[in-house]
Amino acid sequence: MTAKKPAFTPFENEADVVEIGRLAFENRLDRITISGDLDLTADRRGLEQARLLHALLGEVVASLEAKELPEQLPAPAVKTVANPFG
């Protein structure tokens, strides 16, 4: 029971999603959103999930280490427009 490494290229696209149990990883260009929860149980399944989690986070760390990082992200670009239904 070995989980295959999922397709998840941190910060490279807005598409990739990996769910480990109820824990979801969402790939964004400016962040990885991790939400939900997960029991890493002391059994074979728990080990496989822990390895997967570890591998994913390892890739996130490696990707961040390889980048020129700003002190903090710029504010998101959100416009205000007239409501077409208003």
Next chain:
Amino acid sequence: MFQKLIVRAVLAVGLLATASAHAQLGGKLGAALSGILPEPSCPTHYVGGRAPQIVNPKLAPATRALCFNVFGVMHSGLTRTPLWSAEHLRADNIEAAQDLSRENSFHAEPRLPAAQRAELADYARSGFDRGHMAPNGDMPDRSSQRDSFSLANIVPQDGENNRNTWAAIEGEVRKMAKREGDLYVITGPAFLGANLRQVGKVLVPSHLYKLVYSPRQKAGAAWFIENSADAKPNVIPINELERIVGINLLPALAERDKERMLRLPAIRDNNGGKRGSKRGGRD
């Protein structure tokens, strides 16, 4: 005026093959047409087999009905979001995921014209979550899970809202569906106020709603919540929600039937001690 338009549109469809109707009629009439003619596989997602009807004519342009296996969407090319996503949730279809892990991917909806649909780039660096309307956690199989990641089923949603209160509402709905046997659920955005926020070309809804109807109790109600971090959901009757959003969401029901309130569970968000979502985290 709008009613007349629809009547003419229905007559027109009687005369023309449906496939050519879009091409030949075009413009507003085409928009009205696509708004009232769901594709054939859709009725199963709706109470009495009847899809919601747009009442506010400003919502009608550039709408398009899209059918997925377990949910139906009315997409707006003005907002580049769904106006609603409708599901018929059945107790036997809600199973906890057994997989070690699953992969999914957000994607633009290929059936929509490029000039009307959201692209992944619209949401990039927006600060908003891609909020599912029909939740991934409701999907009974892999194919439907993938469907739920179509941007035709997504709106820009405040992240705190999405991951906490909204996830709790979704979890409560799944629990209710298990208790009731089945539930019809319609989820969508509301665009209220003089101004709206926009990310890329996608309009950000001011509010979100989730309407629940129990065929067993012949009663329904809706959660209505501002699309913001600390918002608390209000529980309102079906007809009040319909007035707010300008859509007849349950046209199969008589007006007096829409007043019969279904009791909805209290929502304490996922930061509030009680875990609302037993599966799927946020959607």
